[in-house]
Amino acid sequence: MAKYKRVLLKLSGESLMGEKQYGIDEKRLSEYAEQIKEIHNLGVEIGIVIGGGNIFRGLSGAQKGFDRVKGDQMGMLATVINSLALSSALGSVGVKSRVLTAVRMEPIGEFYTKWKAIEALENGEIAIFSAGTGNPFFTTDTGSSLRGIEIEADVMLKGTRVDGIYTADPEKDPTATKFATITYDEVYNKGLKVMDLTATAMCKENNLPIIVFDMDTVGNLKKVINGEPIGTLVHN
Numbered sequence: 389m390a391k392y393k394r395v396l397l398k399l400s401g402e403s404l405m406g407e408k409q410y411g412i413d414e415k416r417l418s419e420y421a422e423q424i425k426e427i428h429n430l431g432v433e434i435g436i437v438i439g440g441g442n443i444f445r446g447l448s449g450a451q452k453g454f455d456r457v458k459g460d461q462m463g464m465l466a467t468v469i470n471s472l473a474l475s476s477a478l479g480s481v482g483v484k485s486r487v488l489t490a491v492r493m494e495p496i497g498e499f500y501t502k503w504k505a506i507e508a509l510e511n512g513e514i515a516i517f518s519a520g521t522g523n524p525f526f527t528t529d530t531g532s533s534l535r536g537i538e539i540e541a542d543v544m545l546k547g548t549r550v551d552g553i554y555t556a557d558p559e560k561d562p563t564a565t566k567f568a569t570i571t572y573d574e575v576y577n578k579g580l581k582v583m584d585l586t587a588t589a590m591c592k593e594n595n596l597p598i599i600v601f602d603m604d605t606v607g608n609l610k611k612v613i614n615g616e617p618i619g620t621l622v623h624n
């Protein structure tokens with residue numbers, strides 16, 4: 389039995405690159421689709437937010453001289469590209485999904501409302517929330533917190549390439565140790581980089597727990613859904 393009935397899964401755009409330097413790695417994309425299909429088969433209702441960092445980030449663009457707002461809009465469009473790719477990959481493995489956009493752009497996707505999202509979930513479709521929050525100066529982590537809270541998800545699953553939250557960056561510091569659980573306040577007080585502060589504060593205020601786990605190891609998503617203690621749980 390799945391531990392969670394409704395989840396918000398956040399995937400980073402950067403992870404979609406796989407071994408590539410830019411864009412979408414088809415192998416990684418189909419691994420994600422297979423993992424999502426596995427938990428969908430358990431009857432879990434799934435909302436997904438996918439980032440755009442594999443294509444464009446507004447802040448990095450601004451450092452190269454792009455207008456920040458236009459750069460953020462480019463970043464939001466990048467998340468739409470990734471969302472369409474994921475929706476297509478899900479279709480290839482026989483799972484129905486619906487791309488909703490935070491900015492109007494029919495017929496590419498339906499304009500997001502909570503009610504359309506809930507309708508999709510209750511129909512057994514996966515709802516993919518694209519274009520972040522629709523506003524510049526936000527991130528897809530904040531978009532995920534927002535959508536997770538709106539759809540009343542039981543948990544936000546933040547799939548990354550690291551298997552949880554560590555005392556220091558494990559890719560740089562070999563003595564770093566992993567937290568099994570941690571509170572939002574500890575994340576803040578220790579200055580740990582889990583998500584940006586806006587996203588973390590929204591989860592804290594609305595009591596949405598977060599599980600940070602390694603999504604790039606095939607099979608992990610199902611383990612998380614079954615309540616196996618992998619990754620790090622962030623809670624109040």
Ligand code: UDP
Pocket residue numbers: 399400401402438439440441442444445446447459460461462463464466467519520521522523524525526527528529531
């Ligand atoms: N973005 C934005 N508003 C949002 C969400 C995203 O302006 O509500 C832009 C922002 O420029 C960001 C880019 O989209 O850099 C890609 O999103 P993000 O960096 O969160 O993707 P990830 O790091 O998860 O791949």
